[in-house]
Amino acid sequence: MSDLQNLLSSPAGLALAAIGALTLSCYAWNFIKLVTKSFIVPGYNLKKFGAKNGRWAVVTGATDGIGREFALQLAKAGFNVFIASRSMDKLEAVRKEINDANSGTNVQVQVHAIDFSRRDAQAEGEWSRLGDALKKLDIGVLVNNVGKSYDIPAYFDDVPTKDNEDIVQININATMRMTQIALPAMLTKKNGLILNIGSFAGSVPGPMLATYSASKAFLSTWSQALADEYKSRGIVVEHVHTYFVVSAMSKIRKPSLLIPTAKTYVRSVLKHIGTGAGAMPGVTATTTPYWPQAFMSWFIGYLPRWFTIRWTHNLHIDIRKRALKKREREAALAAKTK
Numbered sequence: 001m002s003d004l005q006n007l008l009s010s011p012a013g014l015a016l017a018a019i020g021a022l023t024l025s026c027y028a029w030n031f032i033k034l035v036t037k038s039f040i041v042p043g044y045n046l047k048k049f050g051a052k053n054g055r056w057a058v059v060t061g062a063t064d065g066i067g068r069e070f071a072l073q074l075a076k077a078g079f080n081v082f083i084a085s086r087s088m089d090k091l092e093a094v095r096k097e098i099n100d101a102n103s104g105t106n107v108q109v110q111v112h113a114i115d116f117s118r119r120d121a122q123a124e125g126e127w128s129r130l131g132d133a134l135k136k137l138d139i140g141v142l143v144n145n146v147g148k149s150y151d152i153p154a155y156f157d158d159v160p161t162k163d164n165e166d167i168v169q170i171n172i173n174a175t176m177r178m179t180q181i182a183l184p185a186m187l188t189k190k191n192g193l194i195l196n197i198g199s200f201a202g203s204v205p206g207p208m209l210a211t212y213s214a215s216k217a218f219l220s221t222w223s224q225a226l227a228d229e230y231k232s233r234g235i236v237v238e239h240v241h242t243y244f245v246v247s248a249m250s251k252i253r254k255p256s257l258l259i260p261t262a263k264t265y266v267r268s269v270l271k272h273i274g275t276g277a278g279a280m281p282g283v284t285a286t287t288t289p290y291w292p293q294a295f296m297s298w299f300i301g302y303l304p305r306w307f308t309i310r311w312t313h314n315l316h317i318d319i320r321k322r323a324l325k326k327r328e329r330e331a332a333l334a335a336k337t338k
């Protein structure tokens, strides 16, 4: 008898083999789901939420990066778009871009200047001004995109209190506020889509980006809970699990296989709505829509947590070092040209 036959002839050996086979089958099944949802299963057609039917898509943080692309691509798909950011000049530039790209169609654009970090005496007035503008619209889609991170990775005791509070205000409080403004009209119609732009920093605790990381973990848990609350009432809530994308926030200028441009990224988000593509096992109402990032997320999901936290910490130490060196070079250059 071979060793293997010996092992399988005992009840304990058989039980071990069965557990092994079951574990391997689970990995294989999850991998098959990853591949089919990334490449084959179609996402919801945007017409389901009112594209080409006069409904509005509301996008926060829409003058740059991922938000600007959502505004452009949702307009192209046939939504009227309402875009909100701080700078009216940049909003007007995006309005013009959307109008130029959609001339000859009925697509309308509204712009609204607001600073989502405000928590002074005027903040309530700003929110009611925004609420009044949105009340008039038939909102089919809300993209909670606006977000703030650290300028560069830093240890918590070095992060200015204002930065920590701005992150919580923008990433958490403004997102809840926007959702409470948009939901009633969606519920009346029993139809709507809410996309919350999350981050890998929310699924793997990010040392040296602690407050940002925790704010995105909030977004993940909150989105999954909301999705279940409103599923039976016609509202799709989705947490969009995002690794690096070329943008001002990431400070990455060149795309690569793992780090797409905002255009490529948003195209993949809009293609995968409702598929759960690339979600880690056990995580609901979430997509990791861009396939190289989905495969990475799947792989990370099986690594020990202590390892991914350590790896992320080292990555952030490295990013901080390079950012400080760049600042030194820029300061030296500025001193020379004075």
Ligand SMILES: NC(=O)c1ccc[n+]([C@@H]2O[C@H](COP(=O)([O-])OP(=O)(O)OC[C@H]3O[C@@H](n4cnc5c(N)ncnc54)[C@H](OP(=O)(O)O)[C@@H]3O)[C@@H](O)[C@H]2O)c1
Pocket: 060, 061, 062, 063, 064, 065, 066, 067, 068, 084, 085, 086, 087, 090, 114, 115, 116, 117, 145, 146, 147, 148, 149, 170, 197, 198, 199, 200, 242, 243, 244, 245, 246, 247, 248, 249, 250
């Ligand atoms: N890029 C990445 O690698 C990455 C990775 C994971 C997750 N994400 C998430 O994706 C989302 C978008 O990021 P991004 O990289 O596209 O950012 P971005 O290029 O820096 O754009 C940020 C947008 O938000 C607006 N904004 C910033 N602060 C604001 C405030 N206080 N009030 C109102 N509007 C404000 C900016 O316009 P104004 O300056 O005109 O206000 C701009 O339109 C964020 O939630 C981010 O956490 C990004």
